[in-house]
Amino acid sequence: MKFPKPLENSNSLLAKYLTKAVFEQLKDKKTTNNFTLKDVIKSGVKNLDSGIGAYAGDEETYTIFATLLDKIIEEYHDFKKEDLQQSNLNTDDLFAPNPDAEGNYIISTRIRVARNIKGIPLGTIISKKQRNEIEKQVSTILKSLKGELAGKYYALNNMRKEEKEALISNHFLFQSGDRFLEAAGLNRDWPNGRGIFHNNDKTFLLWINEEDHLRIISMQQGGDIKEVFVRLVKAIEKMQQKIDFAYHKHLGYITTCPTNLGTAMRASVHIKLPNLGKNKEIFQDIAKKYNVQIRGIDGEHSKSKGSIYDISNKRRLGISEVQCVQDMYRGVIALIKKEKELERN
Ligand code: ADP
Numbered sequence: 204m205k206f207p208k209p210l211e212n213s214n215s216l217l218a219k220y221l222t223k224a225v226f227e228q229l230k231d232k233k234t235t236n237n238f239t240l241k242d243v244i245k246s247g248v249k250n251l252d253s254g255i256g257a258y259a260g261d262e263e264t265y266t267i268f269a270t271l272l273d274k275i276i277e278e279y280h281d282f283k284k285e286d287l288q289q290s291n292l293n294t295d296d297l298f299a300p301n302p303d304a305e306g307n308y309i310i311s312t313r314i315r316v317a318r319n320i321k322g323i324p325l326g327t328i329i330s331k332k333q334r335n336e337i338e339k340q341v342s343t344i345l346k347s348l349k350g351e352l353a354g355k356y357y358a359l360n361n362m363r364k365e366e367k368e369a370l371i372s373n374h375f376l377f378q379s380g381d382r383f384l385e386a387a388g389l390n391r392d393w394p395n396g397r398g399i400f401h402n403n404d405k406t407f408l409l410w411i412n413e414e415d416h417l418r419i420i421s422m423q424q425g426g427d428i429k430e431v432f433v434r435l436v437k438a439i440e441k442m443q444q445k446i447d448f449a450y451h452k453h454l455g456y457i458t459t460c461p462t463n464l465g466t467a468m469r470a471s472v473h474i475k476l477p478n479l480g481k482n483k484e485i486f487q488d489i490a491k492k493y494n495v496q497i498r499g500i501d502g503e504h505s506k507s508k509g510s511i512y513d514i515s516n517k518r519r520l521g522i523s524e525v526q527c528v529q530d531m532y533r534g535v536i537a538l539i540k541k542e543k544e545l546e547r548n
């Protein structure tokens with residue numbers, strides 16, 4: 204394998220940290236599951252506009268390719284390798300009264316965590332058989348849920364086109380054909396083994412075999428962040444009772460993408476900010492200061508519509524779940540304050 208020249212034209216963290224020396228050191232290494240450097244970097248090499256550009260094939264990827272991945276992880280999460288990951292899912296520790304009780308800005312709130320099953324390769328190299336086994340195992344567990352969490356599993360395979368499109372446009376279901384995932388090998392055998400579970404109200408959802416084995420999601424209209432967090436914690440606990448998830452004392456929950464390590468949590472609101480939308484520099488400055496990320500409303504790499512943005516915690520590693528939500532909460536408070544100021548001018 205030769206040094207991937209195209210990376211010279213990329214601003215991704217992969218391009219920044221895959222120096223010739225690092226490349227030489229890692230080019231012949233592979234994990235027990237045969238995940239190679241070429242596999243780690245292929246999405247970033249194919250998609251030169253990547254922000255990150257690297258994916259893992261298994262837990263071992265993070266140790267075998269640590270010379271490269273530690274740098275990416277450190278910069279993305281502002282995390283030091285020696286730090287231990289501390290989980291905190293104690294809902295009493297979260298201070299997040301609705302930042303918009305009158306409902307003028309926040310449309311909806313969503314919090315998700317990613318989880319991968321211990322000992323099974325990640326989606327980048329999982330076999331069709333293993334993927335199907337996960338679908339079977341997880342959907343069977345989901346069937347046993349009671350009360351608020353009770354619902355139904357819908358396999359992507361059997362879903363009608365209109366049904367699928369409605370779930371996507373209402374922000375419940377993942378899109379198909381993401382080119383970053385495609386290049387990383389995550390879309391192999393699509394749509395086999397993938398699907399979505401949701402309760403009646405679509406406030407608790409669980410994706411199977413998208414970017415990670417599981418994505419556990421709690422969401423609802425409005426800005427009651429705490430209610431969303433409480434429901435999510437309940438769902439995580441239920442799943443944890445039945446499944447052993449891959450967890451590392453420094454890296455936290457093991458995920459396919461290094462940006463999701465640690466808590467694997469993304470807490471977001473969809474929020475209407477027309478004035479900040481017209482003042483991008485101020486918007487970006489506040490986002491940076493409060494460690495929040497701005498996305499469009501149809502998921503990652505999408506555009507804003509009707510001045511509505513997706514605001515979420517950027518860091519997920521080196522801080523607890525409560526702190527992730529707290530990051531988002533503080534960012535949202537600051538953004539609403541600025542939006543109101545701009546309204547008056
Ligand atoms: P992730 O699943 O990693 O959080 P995405 O940005 O791709 O990443 O979002 C997945 C889906 O969740 C998209 O359809 C997006 O519109 C929806 N979504 C994210 N945050 C919210 C929110 N606060 N309210 C409603 N939908 C949301």
Ligand code: ARG
Nearest residue numbers: 253254255256257383460462
């Ligand atoms: N690989 C893409 C990039 O580097 C996405 C990274 C973060 N998002 C994700 N869904 N893992 O830009």
